Each structure stands twice: as structure tokens, then as C-alpha cells.
Amino acid sequence: MKTKLTTLSLAAVITMLSGCSKNQEQTHVELEPTRHVENWPALKPAIEYDADLEAQIDALLAKMTLEQKVAQMIQPEIRSITVADMREYGFGSYLNGGGAFPYNNKHATPADWVKLAEALYKASIDDSLDGSTIPTMWGTDAVHGHNNVIGATLFPHNIGLGAANNPALIEKIAQITAKEVLATGIDWIFAPTVAVVRDDRWGRTYEGYSEHPDIVKAYSYAIVKGLQGAKNKDFLGDNRVISTVKHFVGDGGTVDGDDQGDNIASEKELIAIHAQGYVGGLEAGAQSVMASFNSWHGEKVHGSHYLLTQVLKARMNFDGFVVSDWNGHGQIEGCTNDSCAEAINAGIDIVMAPNDWKALYHNTLAQVKNGEIAPARIDDAVSRILRVKLRAGLFDKPSPANRALAGNSNLIGAKSHRVVARQAVRESLVLLKNKDQLLPLKPNQHILLAGDGAHNIGKQSGGWSITWQGTNNTNEDFPGATSIYDGIKLQAEAAGGTVTLSENGHFEHKPDVAVVVFGEDPYAEGHGDRATLEYKASDKSDLALLKRFKQLGIPTVAIFISGRPMWVNPELNASDAFVAAWLPGTEGIGISDVILADENGQAKYDFTGRLSYSWPKTPTQIVNFQDEHYDPLLPYGFGLSYADNDVLGDNLTEQIESDAGLTKGVDLLVRSINKPWQGHLYSSAQNQAINANTHTLGGISYRTTDREVQEDAIALLFDGSRRSGFRLASESYFREDISPNIPTDGALTVKVKVAAIADKPVWVTMSCEGEADKSGSCSATVDIAEQLQAMPKGLWHSLSIDLRCFTAQGMDFTKTVVPFELTTEGALEIALSEIKISTDSTPTLSCN
Structure with missing residues (x-):
């Protein structure tokens, strides 16, 4: 069996750790963390000092009023502002939250996105009311492609890309994402997410590439380079966007995987595990960092001067800007969504205030005037914002509608982009079981496609797909995409086979083989947290379908759609072959590339994906690579190829802890x-x-x-x-x-x-x-x-x-x-x- 275990530099730093499993983390930490800023990596500035650029910043700053400066620091959301608001206040930036569309039109065209970008840009440089001509910028969550836009190429979510372990592919994906984003007039992306996930019950597990910081570090460098361009070459050129490494720091390590919860790791663990993605991203020249919702030992990161200013800005030499997360400032003790001097004093430069921007703007002005916020802190924040805008050429580039790629609808979901996404799907698949070498399937058979994920592009794409949670979508919302059924049908029928789609598994003519596609329904942050890793504890209909085929003697392939490893022992036992497909995105045809043989019965592509997360042995096991007493069902780095012998039988334990103590509801x-x-x-x-x-x-x-x-x-x-x-x-x-x-x-x-x-x-x-x-x-x-x-x-x-x-x-x-x-x-x-x-x-x- 080939397992491709990657240890890299973690072996060196792991000696600092006293074990990283959930229970170990909770028993091997200080009540108050020891803080030694000198232990954090002292990075060299990614972008060389530019005296001319700094002089421009100083000159701009000298001309700005306090009102203009504070406006640069406020970031409203497109559903809560108008063009008139932008003209009056001159905000430095704005965003579209997940599921927010131009003119509240889910099916807005690329031209509609550009139209809004153009209108808000022109309003920002109109000095008739606010006296400012500083251009605004638009930030968006393009986290697996330009996922808010109908017809865009959606790549596998990060957990699948981590299984591919291919930084060169990641850089190419980032380049494509940048082009599709630029085609809609947007210049700033809230990506990559560089969380190192330590508890897979967390609802954002799929946003992390791996439980191993080395993969995350390498990927962070690659994606920032792909989005922004290479330093001293095409950095932030016409085909590039501003990137954001997020969420600083420790969001993947909260107690019990609680979203926005408390990370109680020691400072050494915080550096060795959770900070490595920032090392990679900052070394590549990331121009923005987003603060994390989580706390570190009870203190909200949004309010931590130590982490944001002493560590990130001073020790790690980050000279870009720090943006808050959605109303993250309002979670600081003593703050509200419309008033928070503490966040700005801690080091937040841009405050994401989607709805309460007006009150926040006026309260921040008052807090500077009464001394709660020092003018020097405002000047520092605005200097950082201006520095990034100047580096990105926003003062020199034409308006959004007149930029090189703007309005080019041919870039959205372009065939060449989908080819790369299809490759990413192939490389992300991890084969967990292949009894009697059932896979690859001969394509000239009668194949039955069953399960609610077989012909459901929204389900296979997961959260952050058109809508924030990835829900309320139909296949028609993904033009140009292929479901898993589409791909298998196309390739099997071309080889003389027949394919029947039956979600409930009913059939008139007994198939030669059944392919059952099932798994988690889409979710995003806050909505995906789980009490255990048992797959659908209260709904065993998918298991019943697998067992039915087994009883009928029909060889069965399970394609498991999920945003995390899960306890699926019963489903593994009931399947002859089992593929962890993660959340593959819009190119479902990539799965058929791998599981179907060619006309001669030979594999067209082998399984090359390897687990970037450990697979749990029980529903309550929280396990990570190199934990003390490491004993998962399947280890980090596991994955069968077609040349490997199967290691799982049909007799995995299906016994779980009693649920007598669980609260009903x-x-x-x-x-x-x-x-x-x-x-x-x-x-x-x-x-x-x-x-x-x-x-x-x-x-x-x-x-x-x-x-x-x-x-x-x-x-x-x-x-x-x-x-x-x-x-x-x-x-x-x-x-x-x-x-x-x-x-x-x-x-x-x-x-x-x-x-x-x-x-x-x-x-x-x-x-x-x-x-x-x-x-x-x-x-x-x-x-x-x-x-x-x-x-x-x-x-x-x-x-x-x-x-x-x-x-x-x-x-x-x-x-x-x-x-x-x-x-x-x-x-x-x-x-x-x-x-x-x-x-x-x-x-x-x-x-x-």
C-alpha cells in the first residue's frame, strides 16, 4: 500500500508540542498563555521599501481630512449602501457578502456586476460631496472559484485540494480565479483560508487544506502568488487581484471545533501549527490579512493588540492592512457593531461593518476627537490602505468597466478553466476501499446511478456556491457544469454502456453495478458545526440504500460527498468500493475520468489523492497526525491506487456510544x-x-x-x-x-x-x-x-x-x-x- 506520508518540517517543530489531539490540547496548556513575541518568525518585508511610493502616501495623507480618513477604514456591504452613500462618504472599500448579488438579482450577469462596480467606483472618486478622489475597491469571497457568480468555474473546496497536494495546480487555480473575478470588475479577494484544522467537527473544516501545517504553508504561498502575481514581475498587474490570508489566527483550533470559539493552544503551538499559513502567504507578498472571529485564551483576536500589532505587523513585518471579519469587531467585550474603538486600537485597519456602517463611521469620528483613538493610529491604518491601493495601481488603472478583463463574459466558466477544475477533481479523489478490484468500472455495463448527490450540482459544490450556505440552488443555477451522473452517462454511453438515474435506487432491469452518490448537504460557517462525526445520525436512508444493493448482490460503489472525514463504518461495510470525493465543485465529470476504465478495461487515470486529514475510528474520535497514541481508522496520507490491495474488510465495528445522555430536540x-x-x-x-x-x-x-x-x-x-x-x-x-x-x-x-x-x-x-x-x-x-x-x-x-x-x-x-x-x-x-x-x-x- 502506498501512503505518501509527508512529514517535511513538522517533525522539527513537533518536539515543541505536547500532543495536539483535542483532549491533549485541553490538558497541556497554560491557563494564561506565555507571550514571547521574539518566538514568532521575523519575516523580511515581502515587497521592498519604495521611497517614492511612501512619499505619495505621505502627500495623500497630508491632504486628507479626518472624515476622509475614517471613511477609508469603513467597509459596508452592497445590500446596505447606495451609489449616493458612496458619493457622500467615499468609503475606502465595500464587499458583497455570501449570497449578495448586484441589484439583489441572483442571476446577475457579469455585465451587471461590472455596472455596479463602475457606479460605486465613479461615486468614490467624485469629490463633489466628500472632497475625496481616492478610488474605492470591492472585496469578495471567491473561495473556490468566483463562487458568487452564475456560470463561474467552481473548483473543489480546499479539503479536496489538500488531498491533491499539488502546489503548482493551486497556483494555476488562483490565476484562473483572479481572471474570472476581474471579469466582473472586482479587484480584491478574501482568500486563501489558511486554517489548520484540529477538530473536524468544526463547520469550516472543508475550508482548510489539511490538518498538517506544511501543506497549508506551501499552498498559501502558491495561491497568493497565483492571485497577486510574482514579486518584482507581474505583481498586481492587469490579470491579478489583491489577496487576503485569513483568519489570523487559530480559527482551526478552537475548543470542540466551535465556530468563533476559543483557541487555548500554547503560544508555541499557535506558531508551529496555526501560524504557518501566514508565513507562506506573507512571504509571497499577501497585501491583506483578515482577523479571526475566534479568541485566544478568552481574548477575541479582533481586540488583541499583541497578535495584530506586536506579532503580525511588527514582528512579522506585515505592511499591508488588516481587515476585520463580518461584524467581528462587535464581539469584543464592551463593543457593539456600531462602536468599537478597541478593534481599531488593537490593529484593525478596515472594519467590515455590513449594515451598521453609518453609526460606526460617526462613532469612530467621535472617538478620535475625544481621544479614545489616537490620530496616529488612524494615520497608520490609512497609510496601509493607501499603500496597497498604490501597489495595486488603483490610482492609475481605468475605472472597473474599462479595465483589461472587465465584462469579458467568455472568461466566466471558460472551457480552459473547466479543464483545470476537472484535473483538480481527479487529483482530489481518495480511494478508501476497493474490494476485489471493483474499480475501475468497465464502461460498457449497465450502471445504475443512485443517491441524492448523483445529479445535484449544488450538493457536490457545497457551501459558498452561489448562495452563502450553498442552499436554495438547482442545477439550472450552474450552467456549463456537469453533475456526477452527467459525467458517467457521457463516458459510459460513448463506450456502449447504459446508465440509469434513480435517486431512490429503484430499477426495472437489474444493473451490473450501482454507483451511489450521497453525503453531507451544503453548509457554510456557523451552520456546519457538529456534535460528533457520525454521518447523519438521525437519517440512515443512505445506508439502507447501500444495504439493499448488497442484499440484491449488486456490486456497489459509494461516492461520498463531504466537507470533512466522517465516521462511516456502516457505509464502508455496505460498499464494495468507497471514494472520498469531498466537495468537487462544478466539474463532476472528473470523477468519471477516474472510476471508469477505457474501452479496453484499463484505467484512464489512477487515484493519486491522499488523505490530508486523518479518518476517524469512532464518531467521537478527534485525531491528528503525530498525536500521541495516534490511532485513526485511516491515517493521514492514506489513499489506495489501483495497484494497491484493499485494507478494509466488511466487518468494521458499527457499535457507537449510547445516545441515552443526548438531549432530544x-x-x-x-x-x-x-x-x-x-x-x-x-x-x-x-x-x-x-x-x-x-x-x-x-x-x-x-x-x-x-x-x-x-x-x-x-x-x-x-x-x-x-x-x-x-x-x-x-x-x-x-x-x-x-x-x-x-x-x-x-x-x-x-x-x-x-x-x-x-x-x-x-x-x-x-x-x-x-x-x-x-x-x-x-x-x-x-x-x-x-x-x-x-x-x-x-x-x-x-x-x-x-x-x-x-x-x-x-x-x-x-x-x-x-x-x-x-x-x-x-x-x-x-x-x-x-x-x-x-x-x-x-x-x-x-x-x-
């Missing part, structure tokens, strides 16, 4: 709408599924909003013109049995913020499938208007309704169709978050 809308539920609006006789972060139907409007983290709540506006509502319904209104998860003393609980309410009933309804019609004919309704009227306006409150209020009216949780519905005939402006069924012995509304 059903999440309906927790940080986002949870599967299998789907959001719907209805107004009078109309009903529509929600497929974007804004939606209007008749008398009701819907949009996502923020409560604690980005887009973890929804806002509903009822105009009172007709009976309208919002509901969470099962897919195709098919009944779901959620009764095993209904707790004793159960209640429907929700966080509520009321802005305005009319004197009309407001009903909460649950529905189930009755015997009469199959469409929610048994329903139970509770009027909550009195409770909403009593809530102080504009503040979040908890509301809970005793489940007996619904069961007494006939609600049957074994046949659930709609677990939550909010309806009114009056005017109502309300926000909702954390909708779930959970234990509550003292509900707001009781029905004894």
Missing part, C-alpha cells in the same frame, strides 16, 4: 433553515418555495438578517393587505416522523424581535399528514398576538409554546409536514431566529 431554523425543512411563502392562494436570501410574494416579504452571526435569522414583513404567511415544510410536503426526537416537556421555541404589529391575530400552526388528503390536513393553531404585543419593540425575546397546545388539537409528530408556520392578516414586521422543538418546562404559552 428538532432544529427547524437554527442559524439557517435546517434539513429536511424548506422555507415557503404564501399569500392568498399563492405558494412559493424560497430560493434566495430575499423573496417577496403578494403581501409578504422575506429576507435573511443577523442576530448573533451572519444570516442566522430571518425578517418578515407583512403588509396587511391579505392573509399571508411563512412556513417551514418538509420536502414535497412528504411526512416526516420526528416523534423519536420530541422531548418530554417539549415546546416550540423561537427567538423573536417585533418591530411593528397591528391589532390582528398572529397564528402559529403545526400540520401533519392526515388520512383525508396528504397535504397537511391535520393542523393545530395557536394565536400568539397577545404575547407579541407585550414584547418591547426592537429587542430579541424568547417565546415558547407548550407542544400540548398542538397535540391536543390533533398534531401527530409521526406524520409531520409543517412543524412551523406563522400567519396573519394584519401588518406585522418581525424577525425570527432559533426556531426549534426543545425541552422547556416553563413555556410562555401553556396548555395543561
Whole structure:
């Protein structure tokens, strides 16, 4: 067996560590970290000092008013500003968050993106109101291609690229991404993510290349070089964009993999493991660094002067700018989203304030004037911003619409770009099992494609794909892309085979082989955290499908779509071959390149991907390469080739720890709408599924909003013109049995913020499938208007309704169709978050 274990320099630094598993990290750390800035790498400035450029900075700074300087430091989001706002304030930059599109149009064309970029740029250099002609810049999360744009090339997510272990390929991917971004008039990318993930329960695991810092360091250098160009050659030229290494520092090492949680590693571990991606990125000349949401020993990094200023800027000689993450400044103790001198004093140069930019701008001005923020700190921040803009040529380049690649729609999803993405898919695949050398498959067979991932481009692309969470997409949202089924069908039929697609696995004619594509549904930050690594603990339908084929004697290939290694022992046992495909992106045909043989039965491409993360032996095992007592199911670096013998049998243990101590409950809308539920609006006789972060139907409007983290709540506006509502319904209104998860003393609980309410009933309804019609004919309704009227306006409150209020009216949780519905005939402006069924012995509304 060939395992390609890469040790590189980690062996040298690992002697500093006392083990890096989750339990070891928690027992081998100081209560307060020892801080020795001299232990951090002292890097040489990536870009040589330029006296002329520095003189330009000084000259610009000398002419700027305080108002103009602070405006350079504020970064609003395109959904919350207008061209008029840009003309008035002259912001130094702006962004589009995940799922934000020009003019709120999900299907905006490249020309639409350029049109908005042009308008905001021209407004920024219009000095008629703010007196400033400094050009603005647009930042975007292009994290696996230009993933916000319809038709763009989407590459495998970072976890798959880490398995490829090919820095030259990574640089090429970065070059392509830069071109597609530039075609839409954007000049700044929030990438690469250089987290070194230590707990795969973290919902951003797939954004990390590896648990090994050496791969991350090498990739960081390659991607920054690909995005920005080589130093002293084509650096930030017409085909290049500004890059951002993120999130500084330690986001991959929080306790229990908690997103935005606390990293309690020692400083030596922080340097040896979590800082190596920044070493690589800064050595390549990265011009911006994004601060991390996480804390280090209880102190938010956004507020850490030690990490941001003493370490990053002074010791590591970073002379670009530090940008905050989405409202990250507001998480610092004593701060809010619209006021935070502490973040700026700590070293944040650009404050990402998507919605509260106006108040933040005025509060920051006041804080400089009253001495909370020193003028010198403002000058330093603005100097860094100007330095990057001058290096990027933004003062000299034409406006976005007139730049070299702007508006070139042929670059978006170009055939040559898709060829590289297809190569990346091939190289990312890791073969975990190949019983009796089932793979490669002869293409001239009858092949059955089954599973909900077989013909689902959104699922195979994962989070950060068109929308922020990668949800509410259809295959039509990915023009030019190929699903895994598309690729297999194309190649098998060309060789004389037949391919049948059947998601549920039903067939009329017994196939020669079944290929089952299944795995995690899309998610992004905050929404993907898991309690254990067991694959779909409460839904074993995929396993049942695999077992059915096994019982029928049909050889079965499992293609596993996931953003992390998972405990899949039962699925491994039920499969003859098992491929970890990660999140391959839009070029699903790359999978068929590898798993199908040529017409002579020979492999066209071998499996070359190797695990860049250790594969867990149990659902609760948190394991990393070179841990003390390292004992995963499959080690870091594992991966079969076609020449290797299989190492896994069909007898892996399927026993797991008892779940007796687990808390029962059903999440309906927790940080986002949870599967299998789907959001719907209805107004009078109309009903529509929600497929974007804004939606209007008749008398009701819907949009996502923020409560604690980005887009973890929804806002509903009822105009009172007709009976309208919002509901969470099962897919195709098919009944779901959620009764095993209904707790004793159960209640429907929700966080509520009321802005305005009319004197009309407001009903909460649950529905189930009755015997009469199959469409929610048994329903139970509770009027909550009195409770909403009593809530102080504009503040979040908890509301809970005793489940007996619904069961007494006939609600049957074994046949659930709609677990939550909010309806009114009056005017109502309300926000909702954390909708779930959970234990509550003292509900707001009781029905004894």
C-alpha cells in the first residue's frame, strides 16, 4: 500500500508540542498563555521599501481630512449602501457578502456586476460631496472559484485540494480565479483560508487544506502568488487581484471545533501549527490579512493588540492592512457593531461593518476627537490602505468597466478553466476501499446511478456556491457544469454502456453495478458545526440504500460527498468500493475520468489523492497526525491506487456510544433553515418555495438578517393587505416522523424581535399528514398576538409554546409536514431566529 506520508518540517517543530489531539490540547496548556513575541518568525518585508511610493502616501495623507480618513477604514456591504452613500462618504472599500448579488438579482450577469462596480467606483472618486478622489475597491469571497457568480468555474473546496497536494495546480487555480473575478470588475479577494484544522467537527473544516501545517504553508504561498502575481514581475498587474490570508489566527483550533470559539493552544503551538499559513502567504507578498472571529485564551483576536500589532505587523513585518471579519469587531467585550474603538486600537485597519456602517463611521469620528483613538493610529491604518491601493495601481488603472478583463463574459466558466477544475477533481479523489478490484468500472455495463448527490450540482459544490450556505440552488443555477451522473452517462454511453438515474435506487432491469452518490448537504460557517462525526445520525436512508444493493448482490460503489472525514463504518461495510470525493465543485465529470476504465478495461487515470486529514475510528474520535497514541481508522496520507490491495474488510465495528445522555430536540431554523425543512411563502392562494436570501410574494416579504452571526435569522414583513404567511415544510410536503426526537416537556421555541404589529391575530400552526388528503390536513393553531404585543419593540425575546397546545388539537409528530408556520392578516414586521422543538418546562404559552 502506498501512503505518501509527508512529514517535511513538522517533525522539527513537533518536539515543541505536547500532543495536539483535542483532549491533549485541553490538558497541556497554560491557563494564561506565555507571550514571547521574539518566538514568532521575523519575516523580511515581502515587497521592498519604495521611497517614492511612501512619499505619495505621505502627500495623500497630508491632504486628507479626518472624515476622509475614517471613511477609508469603513467597509459596508452592497445590500446596505447606495451609489449616493458612496458619493457622500467615499468609503475606502465595500464587499458583497455570501449570497449578495448586484441589484439583489441572483442571476446577475457579469455585465451587471461590472455596472455596479463602475457606479460605486465613479461615486468614490467624485469629490463633489466628500472632497475625496481616492478610488474605492470591492472585496469578495471567491473561495473556490468566483463562487458568487452564475456560470463561474467552481473548483473543489480546499479539503479536496489538500488531498491533491499539488502546489503548482493551486497556483494555476488562483490565476484562473483572479481572471474570472476581474471579469466582473472586482479587484480584491478574501482568500486563501489558511486554517489548520484540529477538530473536524468544526463547520469550516472543508475550508482548510489539511490538518498538517506544511501543506497549508506551501499552498498559501502558491495561491497568493497565483492571485497577486510574482514579486518584482507581474505583481498586481492587469490579470491579478489583491489577496487576503485569513483568519489570523487559530480559527482551526478552537475548543470542540466551535465556530468563533476559543483557541487555548500554547503560544508555541499557535506558531508551529496555526501560524504557518501566514508565513507562506506573507512571504509571497499577501497585501491583506483578515482577523479571526475566534479568541485566544478568552481574548477575541479582533481586540488583541499583541497578535495584530506586536506579532503580525511588527514582528512579522506585515505592511499591508488588516481587515476585520463580518461584524467581528462587535464581539469584543464592551463593543457593539456600531462602536468599537478597541478593534481599531488593537490593529484593525478596515472594519467590515455590513449594515451598521453609518453609526460606526460617526462613532469612530467621535472617538478620535475625544481621544479614545489616537490620530496616529488612524494615520497608520490609512497609510496601509493607501499603500496597497498604490501597489495595486488603483490610482492609475481605468475605472472597473474599462479595465483589461472587465465584462469579458467568455472568461466566466471558460472551457480552459473547466479543464483545470476537472484535473483538480481527479487529483482530489481518495480511494478508501476497493474490494476485489471493483474499480475501475468497465464502461460498457449497465450502471445504475443512485443517491441524492448523483445529479445535484449544488450538493457536490457545497457551501459558498452561489448562495452563502450553498442552499436554495438547482442545477439550472450552474450552467456549463456537469453533475456526477452527467459525467458517467457521457463516458459510459460513448463506450456502449447504459446508465440509469434513480435517486431512490429503484430499477426495472437489474444493473451490473450501482454507483451511489450521497453525503453531507451544503453548509457554510456557523451552520456546519457538529456534535460528533457520525454521518447523519438521525437519517440512515443512505445506508439502507447501500444495504439493499448488497442484499440484491449488486456490486456497489459509494461516492461520498463531504466537507470533512466522517465516521462511516456502516457505509464502508455496505460498499464494495468507497471514494472520498469531498466537495468537487462544478466539474463532476472528473470523477468519471477516474472510476471508469477505457474501452479496453484499463484505467484512464489512477487515484493519486491522499488523505490530508486523518479518518476517524469512532464518531467521537478527534485525531491528528503525530498525536500521541495516534490511532485513526485511516491515517493521514492514506489513499489506495489501483495497484494497491484493499485494507478494509466488511466487518468494521458499527457499535457507537449510547445516545441515552443526548438531549432530544428538532432544529427547524437554527442559524439557517435546517434539513429536511424548506422555507415557503404564501399569500392568498399563492405558494412559493424560497430560493434566495430575499423573496417577496403578494403581501409578504422575506429576507435573511443577523442576530448573533451572519444570516442566522430571518425578517418578515407583512403588509396587511391579505392573509399571508411563512412556513417551514418538509420536502414535497412528504411526512416526516420526528416523534423519536420530541422531548418530554417539549415546546416550540423561537427567538423573536417585533418591530411593528397591528391589532390582528398572529397564528402559529403545526400540520401533519392526515388520512383525508396528504397535504397537511391535520393542523393545530395557536394565536400568539397577545404575547407579541407585550414584547418591547426592537429587542430579541424568547417565546415558547407548550407542544400540548398542538397535540391536543390533533398534531401527530409521526406524520409531520409543517412543524412551523406563522400567519396573519394584519401588518406585522418581525424577525425570527432559533426556531426549534426543545425541552422547556416553563413555556410562555401553556396548555395543561
